[in-house]
Amino acid sequence: MSYAVDFTEVSTVGLESSPVAEALAGLRANEARYFKNKYDHVFTTEPAADAQATIDWVHGILADERDLAIASTPLEATEFEVEGIRIAYVFYQSGLSINVMYTLADSGKRAVGFKLSDGMEVPAELADKFKFARQKSKLAGTIRGSFFVIKKEH
Template structure:
């Protein structure tokens, strides 16, 4: 069942199995607020079982950096806004991967990596990335990094 994320009333619905459901729900709400304010887009998530194709595509893109993430996926959000295909994957341990893929040739294409408040940096990411910190009223301290996508993918 799809869930429309309400960033004004943060709820851990769909994230109950997370290591820290409240922290991950805050991060999800933070993303929902961004898309609501910038694009007037309603951020909606679906359970992992209903989004296998999106999860597989993100896994394929992560292989550019030799990442295979062993963490269980709780839910995803897949949408296109303003010519940009977006996929968000919310993992049980508090990790969030988002893919931003501009659909026109030569556009911006990147993978964002965000960690929920209080989450330790996973060992496979710590060796390759430096994480910047950002404060959020909804999510506490968010740590994030990114890399540019080199390959071409079908969205």
């Protein structure tokens, strides 16, 4: 069942099995607030079992672009389009969030972003390949993030 993420009353719905569920819920709410404020889009997630096509697309980009495989179990995902940008998010049990922003026009920007929930360690598969910058969030505490630019067509 899909879940419209509420960023005023942060809930761990769908994320309960994560050891950092509260922080991951804050991170998810932070993303929901961003898309509501910037694009007036209601950020709605689905359980991983119902979003396999989205997860496969994100994992395919990671494998093809950087030979990456995420060890953690996906808990939720979402995919939507705003202003000509295809956007996908996958939220993992470890507290990791991966997003893909893929402009549909050929000349647009395309990137993969990684965000780490407050309290989680950098996953081993990302530790040696990316440097993470810190940002503060009222909803999520300290978020550490990194990204890479997508070079190929997906």
